Amino acid sequence: MSKYKIYKNISQNIFRGYDIRAIYGQDLNEDIAYTIGLGFGSYIQEKGYGKCLVGHDNRKSSDPLADALIEGITQTGVNVVYLGLCTTPMYYYAQKYLCIDPGVMITASHNPKEYNGFKVAFDDFGNACGQMIQDFRVYIENGEFKSGKGQVSNYDIKDDYLKAIKESISLGDRKIKAVVDTANGTASIIAKDVYNMFGNVELVPLYIESNPDFPNHHPDPSVEANNAKLKEVVLQEKADLGIGIDGDGDRVGIIDEKGNMVYIDFYAIIIWRDIMNKISNKHALFDVKCTKSLADEIEKLGGIPVCYRTGNSYMKAKMREGDFAFGSELSGHVFFRDKWDNIDDGLYAGLRLIEILSKTDKSVSELLEGVKRYYASPEIIIKSTDEEKFKVIDKVKEYCKEKGYKVNDIDGVRAEFDNGWALVRASNTGPNITARFEGETQEDEKKIEEEFMALVK
Numbered sequence: 453m454s455k456y457k458i459y460k461n462i463s464q465n466i467f468r469g470y471d472i473r474a475i476y477g478q479d480l481n482e483d484i485a486y487t488i489g490l491g492f493g494s495y496i497q498e499k500g501y502g503k504c505l506v507g508h509d510n511r512k513s514s515d516p517l518a519d520a521l522i523e524g525i526t527q528t529g530v531n532v533v534y535l536g537l538c539t540t541p542m543y544y545y546a547q548k549y550l551c552i553d554p555g556v557m558i559t560a561s562h563n564p565k566e567y568n569g570f571k572v573a574f575d576d577f578g579n580a581c582g583q584m585i586q587d588f589r590v591y592i593e594n595g596e597f598k599s600g601k602g603q604v605s606n607y608d609i610k611d612d613y614l615k616a617i618k619e620s621i622s623l624g625d626r627k628i629k630a631v632v633d634t635a636n637g638t639a640s641i642i643a644k645d646v647y648n649m650f651g652n653v654e655l656v657p658l659y660i661e662s663n664p665d666f667p668n669h670h671p672d673p674s675v676e677a678n679n680a681k682l683k684e685v686v687l688q689e690k691a692d693l694g695i696g697i698d699g700d701g702d703r704v705g706i707i708d709e710k711g712n713m714v715y716i717d718f719y720a721i722i723i724w725r726d727i728m729n730k731i732s733n734k735h736a737l738f739d740v741k742c743t744k745s746l747a748d749e750i751e752k753l754g755g756i757p758v759c760y761r762t763g764n765s766y767m768k769a770k771m772r773e774g775d776f777a778f779g780s781e782l783s784g785h786v787f788f789r790d791k792w793d794n795i796d797d798g799l800y801a802g803l804r805l806i807e808i809l810s811k812t813d814k815s816v817s818e819l820l821e822g823v824k825r826y827y828a829s830p831e832i833i834i835k836s837t838d839e840e841k842f843k844v845i846d847k848v849k850e851y852c853k854e855k856g857y858k859v860n861d862i863d864g865v866r867a868e869f870d871n872g873w874a875l876v877r878a879s880n881t882g883p884n885i886t887a888r889f890e891g892e893t894q895e896d897e898k899k900i901e902e903e904f905m906a907l908v909k
Contacts, residue, residue, distance in 0.1 A: 454527065455522050455742050456486035460594070465838050467570070467589040469880025470581050470765050473560055473569030475798045476513040480568060484522035491592035491688075492572060493602065496554040497530060497573050503700035505555030507535035507543035509638040509700045512665045513568045514558050521556060522604060529600015533607050540571065541703030541797035544614060546609040547573070548793055554631070559638070562672035562698040563882075565665055581765030581880075610642065618649050620791050624811030631656040631694040631707075632802065633682045635671035636663035639701035639799060644800045653806060656689050658682060671698050673705025673798075674784045676713050676830065683711040690811055693816050695802035702764070704782030704798035704847020706805065717742035719805065720780035721749045722819045726808050727777060727790055728753040737770060737779035737787075739763075740863045740875055741831065741888050746825050762864035763880055768794060781886075782831065826872070827897040828890040834908055836885050840877040844885055848876045848907055867904075871896040874904045 462484055466474040472488065474480040496504060506522055508514035514537075522532050522713040535546055543557045553576045560567035571579050572588070580588065593614035632647060632655060634640040640662040658681065659668045669678045673696030686694040686707050694707030706714040714722075717738065724736060724746075734755040737764040740744055747757035760770050764785050770795050771779050771787045779787040785796040792800060808819065836844065848865045860866040864877020864886075879886050885908060891897030 457712040457877040485520035486524040489521040490597040493525040493528030493530040494598040528598040559700040579765040629654040633658040637699035639697040643690035698799040704801040708862035731777040741782035
């Protein structure tokens with residue numbers, strides 16, 4: 453007899469675009485985790501699986517949620533290989549190394565400390581997204597769970613993961629000084645091990661102690677304000693770069709030697725400049741939020757730009773489908789498939805930039821010389837509700853149609869103009885609308901932004 457109870461009325465709103473996520477103690481508790489475990493174990497058996505992985509981040513609620521989830525899974529007869537505390541990239545690597553496709557990573561990624569959730573993989577697609585998650589929600593609501601006695605075994609993936617990184621990175625002779633800020637998130641458990649493997653990397657640790665209260669700043673390096681201390685320390689230490697990592701370790705933020713933020717679409721330009729002549733497939737993947745500077749540079753290098761929808765799950769699947777060598781999202785997810793296994797990993801992404809720096813006498817800012825620059829807004833987040841945000845997007849789409857604008861609607865609405873573009877989309881991770889605007893001139897950007905923000909607000 454389980455100490456947990458089947459929870460009958462799980463809020464539909466916690467089943468989001470890329471994961472299951474909510475505030476712990478409100479719409480998420482141990483009984484809900486247990487019920488999701490029952491559903492997950494039953495669901496993957498119908499797909500022919502009898503074993504799965506479970507890992508968790510460093511949040512206070514992750515241990516009790518893991519216990520409840522695992523009890524639910526094993527009570528359906530599915531065996532669990534338990535990774536314990538690990539980063540999301542370590543969990544991804546374990547899926548590949550242990551050849552176990554289904555799994556659950558307990559994490560709320562870069563969300564505030566009171567949140568937690570589940571990234572779920574039912575099969576070899578990777579993290580479930582979109583309709584897959586909604587189908588799973590309906591399955592749980594039906595409550596037809598299987599019964600059995602699964603077993604739990606423990607596996608420490610750390611050494612295997614470190615070995616894979618060491619084999620993938622080949623540094624040059626130049627010594628590189630890097631400030632690494634893990635924001636007290638889960639990457640703090642492995643960051644020193646990763647960077648100290650390389651003798652010519654001088655690591656300057658910042659907020660690299662695990663603390664699930666995130667006492668120093670919010671664990672999202674894609675937001676410039678969260679990198680204030682990282683910028684400061686890069687300048688103080690005269691470091692070559694700063695590397696910021698998010699709460700579960702799968703996203704990266706970059707600061708150059710001058711203390712300026714290098715947004716991920718510009719990080720991607722550095723990577724493409726390095727790898728384009730080394731790969732056969734010249735198609736280059738990026739998400740709808742990325743600057744036109746990236747597409748311009750890809751074409752200049754002889755590549756073919758491919759603009760796709762935002763989201764780890766979608767991008768990772770597209771990387772495989774199109775056999776891309778590299779892909780990038782403005783949010784900080786980057787995907788390497790040239791000599792890495794399509795795992796978005798902030799620590800690894802930082803090392804790839806260090807690898808480039810170690811083989812040149814150029815600084816990070818000098819690696820971006822000659823790039824055509826546009827005037828871009830930061831990503832703007834507008835509070836909404838999960839019900840209302842999609843209505844707003846439909847309204848914007850209808851407006852663009854009436855105006856005769858050229859629209860890419862693969863992810864929200866990206867209206868393309870001769871002098872810039874506007875993007876308005878519904879967030880898949882929270883009750884928000886996100887927007888970004890870009891223009892040939894500052895005046896172009898402001899005009900486009902004012903037109904679309906008036907619609908949204």
